[in-house]
Every structure is written in structure tokens, then in C-alpha cells.
Amino acid sequence: MGSCLFFERKVSMKDVILFDLDGTLTKSEEGIIRCVQYALKELGRPVPAKKDLFYFIGPPLVDSFLTLPGFTEAMALEATALYRKRYTTIGIFENELYPGIKDLLEALAGAGFLLATASAKPEEFVRRITDYFDLTPYFQEIGGASFDASRRTKSAVIEEVLNRLSLKTAKERVLMVGDTAYDVEGARKMGIDCVGVTYGYGKEKDLAAAHPLGLAATVEALKEALLTHTFG
Numbered sequence: 001m002g003s004c005l006f007f008e009r010k011v012s013m014k015d016v017i018l019f020d021l022d023g024t025l026t027k028s029e030e031g032i033i034r035c036v037q038y039a040l041k042e043l044g045r046p047v048p049a050k051k052d053l054f055y056f057i058g059p060p061l062v063d064s065f066l067t068l069p070g071f072t073e074a075m076a077l078e079a080t081a082l083y084r085k086r087y088t089t090i091g092i093f094e095n096e097l098y099p100g101i102k103d104l105l106e107a108l109a110g111a112g113f114l115l116a117t118a119s120a121k122p123e124e125f126v127r128r129i130t131d132y133f134d135l136t137p138y139f140q141e142i143g144g145a146s147f148d149a150s151r152r153t154k155s156a157v158i159e160e161v162l163n164r165l166s167l168k169t170a171k172e173r174v175l176m177v178g179d180t181a182y183d184v185e186g187a188r189k190m191g192i193d194c195v196g197v198t199y200g201y202g203k204e205k206d207l208a209a210a211h212p213l214g215l216a217a218t219v220e221a222l223k224e225a226l227l228t229h230t231f232g
Helices: 029-042 059-063 073-089 101-108 124-131 155-162 181-189 205-210 218-226
Strands: 018-021 114-122 143-147 175-176 193-197 213-214
Touching: 018 029, 029 073, 029 193, 029 205, 059 073, 059 114, 073 101, 101 143, 101 218, 124 143, 155 181, 175 181, 175 218, 181 193, 181 205, 205 213, 213 218
Parallel strands: 018 114, 018 175, 114 143, 175 193, 193 213
Antiparallel strands: none
16 A cells, blocks of 8 residues: 555545546657647747646646736747648647556446546547557547637636536536546545545645545555545
């Protein structure tokens, strides 16, 4: 249990698990950051080093571009379009699964859990990635953001997935799993619990400060916690 933090308390049955994608199921920084750098270069803007762009992983792209000096909404939208130009054909495949993810999903599905994704990445990209890694059969729903930004926040994506699963009135059954405070806060806004994973891109101190149900440092620790319903 050394790799699992705070998982000490039994809770009521959580048999519906919503997974974030980047930093939770997939290690995707190469594709995402290279596409951000490409977009900035095409716009003639300063291109930060890789180490300074990890915060782009998780939140909506437009919101992340807006944090850059001098960026307007229009510029952020243009940068997002340029990002997607490269991401669609190249960046999407600069990606890999975290070790143990397939075993995790197989174990949960075999134990009767209902699984879905809830990512701020456009849904079309989420499905292409789950197809590429042969994960799609494990999921009842592939949930993601919309290209037109009408559904771009984590809470909006979660709400859409809950609607599709007819679970808006059974939120006590649902658990979100993600690697950032953004996941925890989005889940809380929709009235569901969230477990944070510290092997992804979010900072552990930020995750802890968001007060998730618990934290898991490895995929194996996450599997143990979910299968035993033991959180903290």
C-alpha cells in the first residue's frame, strides 16, 4: 500500500468509473506539447521550452492559450486550430498507454464496473485514441469535448456522459478518475467524487489541495482501490 495514499476508508459501491484520458490512461505529453509549439511557431509567437508547457495537458486548449502573454480570444482560437492541424495527423499518435492500463480496464470490466471516458479533449480525438490502443470495447461511452466549444469544460463533459448513461439521478454510483485538480473540481461541480492519480501531469500538492476522495501513485494502486472500494 506504499504507492497508494489515503485509501483507508470503505465507501458505498461505486460501480461507474469515468476516466480522464491524458495523464490518466495515456502518457501524451510529446504529441500535445509539440503541437502547442507548432501552433506558436506558426503564429510567430515565442515558443516556450517543453518543461514550461505541461500545463496545457488537461484543461481546454483555448483556456491554456489564453494564459500566454498578449493572447486574445481570437488568437487563442487560431492557435487551437493550428494545434489541431498537426495533432489530427501526427500528434495524436505521439502517445502511449501507462503500463498496466489494459489490465486495469480488463479487471474492472470483468468485475462488472461500467466504464466511460470524460476528457476535455475533443470526443473525436478521444475515440481515435481509444481505438488506436484497442481500449474502446471496455467503455460504455466515449465522452469528450465538442469541437465548437459548446462542451469544453470538464463539468460539461461529465454532465453529457451522465446524461448518456441515464445516471444524473444516481450520482452516488459514479466516480471520476483524473490526474489534475481540474478533474476533481469538475467532478465536484457535478456532484460526484473523484480519485486523483499522481503518476500523471498534475502536481500532487494541487491534487491534494482540491480534496479528492483519495490519491493513487500507480496504476496498480488505483486498481486495488477501485476493486475493493477502499478510499480515504
